[in-house]
Amino acid sequence: MNYDMPFCEKEFMISEIADAIRKATKRSTAQLHQPVFNGNEWLYLKDCLDSSFVSSVGTYVSEFEKKIAQYTGAVHAIATVNGTAALHLALIVAGVNADEEVLVPSMTFVANANAVSYVNAKPHFIDCSEKNFGIDPILLRAHLEKISEVRNGICINKETGRIIRALVPMHVFGHPCDIIELKEIADEFQIIMIEDAAESLGSFYREKHTGTFGRMGVISFNGNKTITTGGGGVIITNDDEIAESARFLSTTAKEQHPYAYVHTKVGYNYRMPNLNAALGCAQLEELPKILRSKRKLTSEYKNAFSRVKNIQFLDDSNFPDSNFWLQTLLLNENYSQYRDAIIEGCIEAGFQVRPAWSPIHSLPMYSNLPSTKLSNTINLSKRIINLPSGMGLT
Numbered sequence: 549m550n551y552d553m554p555f556c557e558k559e560f561m562i563s564e565i566a567d568a569i570r571k572a573t574k575r576s577t578a579q580l581h582q583p584v585f586n587g588n589e590w591l592y593l594k595d596c597l598d599s600s601f602v603s604s605v606g607t608y609v610s611e612f613e614k615k616i617a618q619y620t621g622a623v624h625a626i627a628t629v630n631g632t633a634a635l636h637l638a639l640i641v642a643g644v645n646a647d648e649e650v651l652v653p654s655m656t657f658v659a660n661a662n663a664v665s666y667v668n669a670k671p672h673f674i675d676c677s678e679k680n681f682g683i684d685p686i687l688l689r690a691h692l693e694k695i696s697e698v699r700n701g702i703c704i705n706k707e708t709g710r711i712i713r714a715l716v717p718m719h720v721f722g723h724p725c726d727i728i729e730l731k732e733i734a735d736e737f738q739i740i741m742i743e744d745a746a747e748s749l750g751s752f753y754r755e756k757h758t759g760t761f762g763r764m765g766v767i768s769f770n771g772n773k774t775i776t777t778g779g780g781g782v783i784i785t786n787d788d789e790i791a792e793s794a795r796f797l798s799t800t801a802k803e804q805h806p807y808a809y810v811h812t813k814v815g816y817n818y819r820m821p822n823l824n825a826a827l828g829c830a831q832l833e834e835l836p837k838i839l840r841s842k843r844k845l846t847s848e849y850k851n852a853f854s855r856v857k858n859i860q861f862l863d864d865s866n867f868p869d870s871n872f873w874l875q876t877l878l879l880n881e882n883y884s885q886y887r888d889a890i891i892e893g894c895i896e897a898g899f900q901v902r903p904a905w906s907p908i909h910s911l912p913m914y915s916n917l918p919s920t921k922l923s924n925t926i927n928l929s930k931r932i933i934n935l936p937s938g939m940g941l942t
């Protein structure tokens with residue numbers, strides 16, 4: 549080999565990273581997250597079609613809800629058309645009103661802030677922890693102590709005069725955040741916690757499933773999530789009244805009656821169709837296998853990246869109870885300027901890698917809202933690269 553013209557550092561990193569992905573996945577190309585249908589999907593879908601109950605009435609919906617409740621350990625599960633609708637509904641049922649504030653991460657998918665906007669409330673952005681990318685409880689507490697006070701059991705933002713009604717932490721890429729600490733703060737400041745567990749089906753925190761720590765939890769079954777129903781979501785909760793209210797509002801607020809159409813509130817057509825639930829029932833049977841294969845992929849990546857410089861691969865020593873929905877590479881400080889070149893290089897090499905989301909507070913419709921300093925979010929979001937993570941890769 550001719551060493552007179554060495555690769556420059558950037559090209560060297562691109563080729564090392566692409567090589568490590570090739571080595572770990574044993575493929576020449578890979579998508580970010582492709583679903584795999586190896587179980588009873590065809591069988592249940594055919595059964596669903598044969599029954600003619602393809603829409604929001606049907607046995608697969610209740611079966612799917614029952615199985616989600618069992619798996620997560622929640623008392624109730626209410627299946628919805630997607631995770632965003634579940635978040636929207638959860639905020640309504642929690643009683644978030646117009647012109648109130650909801651504490652949300654900026655390091656997240658845009659659906660959190662959008663759901664807050666749907667109820668005409670204001671997102672209030674909290675910075676993330678460097679350790680797990682979720683809302684940092686230490687920063688949150690210091691911030692609330694500084695800017696808020698609890699009057700008559702209601703948390704008021706002294707700077708804006710608005711009520712702070714809810715907190716919506718998220719388990720980023722499936723990695724559990726400091727959810728117990730966050731729940732303690734929410735309780736202390738009289739704020740309702742709704743967990744966005746959209747990405748964390750199969751992730752636990754101290755042996756309790758993510759999404760079961762707050763008043764409600766929300767999980768997504770979009771095509772790129774750990775298991776999929778095509779499109780779909782669910783609200784999980786232990787509260788009977790909340791469950792009833794969520795179910796009622798998700799089915800156009802129609803009163804139970806043998807034939808009459810009586811609606812007593814402005815409801816939503818948010819219930820998951822039976823076809824999607826049939827797919828979900830089959831996918832849920834595959835979940836243990838999917839989780840095992842993600843663990844295996846994590847250890848393949850860990851080996852493959854062990855000698856690559858200037859990066860850190862986040863493995864199970866960082867996140868012992870994660871579902872490893874998306875495998876994550878963190879560029880070292882000072883290498884963020886290579887991120888886009890690395891992403892483009894990997895895509896060119898056949899591997900669909902992706903950056904983290906643009907921080908939500910930097911999007912045009914969400915600038916100029918209350919927030920903590922967001923330096924961790926800004927810094928980390930420039931350094932994260934998600935790797936191909938689907939179960940088909942092991």
Ligand SMILES: *Cc1c(COP(=O)(O)O)cnc(C)c1O
Nearest residue numbers: 630631632657659746768769770
């Ligand atoms: C996927 C996702 C959602 C939304 O779920 P959809 O089913 O796509 O509507 C919400 N929040 C987070 C963090 C997500 O990753």
